Amino acid sequence: MSRLIALSSYANLQQELDQRKATGSVRSRRLLQSMQGAHIRVDGRDVLSFCSNDYLGLAAHPAIIAAVKRGADTSGAGSGASHLITGHHQYHQQLEQSLADFVRLPQALLFSTGYMANIGAVTALMGRDDAVFADKLNHASLNDAVVLSRAEFKRYPHQDMQALEKLLAASKARRKLVLVDAVFSMDGDIAPVPELLSLCEKYDAWLMLDDAHGFGVLGAEGRGVLQHFKVQSPRIIYMATLGKAAGVAGAFVAGENTLIEYLLQNARTYIYTTASPPFLSAGLLASLSIMAQESGRRERLLTLITSLRSGLSDCRWKLEDSPTPIQPLIVGSNEDALKASEQLLQRGILVPAIRPPTVPKGTARLRISLSAAHSLDDVSMLVDALREIC
Numbered sequence: 589m590s591r592l593i594a595l596s597s598y599a600n601l602q603q604e605l606d607q608r609k610a611t612g613s614v615r616s617r618r619l620l621q622s623m624q625g626a627h628i629r630v631d632g633r634d635v636l637s638f639c640s641n642d643y644l645g646l647a648a649h650p651a652i653i654a655a656v657k658r659g660a661d662t663s664g665a666g667s668g669a670s671h672l673i674t675g676h677h678q679y680h681q682q683l684e685q686s687l688a689d690f691v692r693l694p695q696a697l698l699f700s701t702g703y704m705a706n707i708g709a710v711t712a713l714m715g716r717d718d719a720v721f722a723d724k725l726n727h728a729s730l731n732d733a734v735v736l737s738r739a740e741f742k743r744y745p746h747q748d749m750q751a752l753e754k755l756l757a758a759s760k761a762r763r764k765l766v767l768v769d770a771v772f773s774m775d776g777d778i779a780p781v782p783e784l785l786s787l788c789e790k791y792d793a794w795l796m797l798d799d800a801h802g803f804g805v806l807g808a809e810g811r812g813v814l815q816h817f818k819v820q821s822p823r824i825i826y827m828a829t830l831g832k833a834a835g836v837a838g839a840f841v842a843g844e845n846t847l848i849e850y851l852l853q854n855a856r857t858y859i860y861t862t863a864s865p866p867f868l869s870a871g872l873l874a875s876l877s878i879m880a881q882e883s884g885r886r887e888r889l890l891t892l893i894t895s896l897r898s899g900l901s902d903c904r905w906k907l908e909d910s911p912t913p914i915q916p917l918i919v920g921s922n923e924d925a926l927k928a929s930e931q932l933l934q935r936g937i938l939v940p941a942i943r944p945p946t947v948p949k950g951t952a953r954l955r956i957s958l959s960a961a962h963s964l965d966d967v968s969m970l971v972d973a974l975r976e977i978c
């Protein structure tokens with residue numbers, strides 16, 4: 589009997605999978621057979637890649653790899669326990685201090701991933717009597733965090749400050765939190781942080797910024813969105829990930845000492861999980877010092893962004909208005925986006941087609957992601973191929 593029930597459940601799953609296939613929305617994985625970078629080997633083939641979030645080209649940096657190896661030699665392969673038991677290694681501690689200094693906030697708390705940082709922070713701070721105000725294009729991890737927190741979930745149209753103000757003005761919630769991607773992951777545009785902050789001040793709300801795609805990239809010294817806008821406020825809860833521009837893995841939340849101590853006591857994704865291997869923190873310490881010292885990487889990125897945008901300015905498909913390394917080329921239908929991605933691949937260039945539900949219906953796109961590891965010639969190759977295809 590139970591086997592029969594199991595079989596009928598599988599039939600339902602298969603039906604859903606078939607439906608995905610019919611609508612061109614099946615996702616599949618490519619097999620990476622090299623280090624991450626501009627030129628990679630995937631599925632047995634060498635390609636020029638515009639697919640990673642390795643914006644500064646640090647994922648394969650020899651000094652970071654060496655620091656990871658040295659870190660493993662002195663701290664071992666794994667942490668062996670959660671942070672609050674015996675897993676909190678001196679590398680973690682040093683990294684938290686360096687991250688707080690880097691973003692110029694009083695204190696930071698390290699999480700194993702950005703997904704866990706968002707879930708942990710939002711669920712610790714918000715509950716049933718509270719309300720979260722979120723941009724409709726926020727990352728999935730932020731949306732999941734709000735649902736898990738059981739707070740009232742109020743979403744406003746992308747970047748619409750008037751709509752946000754109306755929602756804030758009407759709210760009677762105990763605690764209010766405005767929650768946004770600082771750089772939108774599928775669009776590349778930057779949240780208007782000064783305007784968001786003044787609304788938060790007016791309506792007594794916190795502002796949580798997910799700077800996954802701005803940390804290391806934005807600001808004169810790569811310190812992220814706060815440096816970009818030159819803003820600081822005790823209302824700000826800053827979160828950034830360490831697997832993108834920083835080239836390794838992990839994430840952190842930074843802000844006032846009381847906030848961080850509260851998260852340490854209450855964030856379940858911090859407390860009830862094994863601490864990340866300390867050698868990752870050793871690698872991240874090396875990564876942070878490269879990010880601080882090598883401003884040339886950010887300058888190269890800006891040159892590449894300008895070159896791509898001017899090369900595609902008269903293309904039938906339009907680039908979103910993005911000043912960041914995320915440069916989405918809107919194609920429209922799922923089929924056309926997949927076809928364009930396939931045609932690029934035939935020319936040895938890898939650019940992912942991003943489709944609903946990750947992006948709104950009818951806005952399937954090629955998500956071109958630039959890295960300081962690219963050369964101007966790499967970008968010219970992409971521009972020529974795209975002009976031919978579109």
Ligand SMILES: Cc1ncc(COP(=O)(O)O)c(C=O)c1O
Binds near residue numbers: 701798831
């Ligand atoms: C905006 C944003 N927030 C959070 C995350 C999750 O970070 P992580 O990959 O470290 O879990 C991502 C992507 O991965 C992201 O794009």
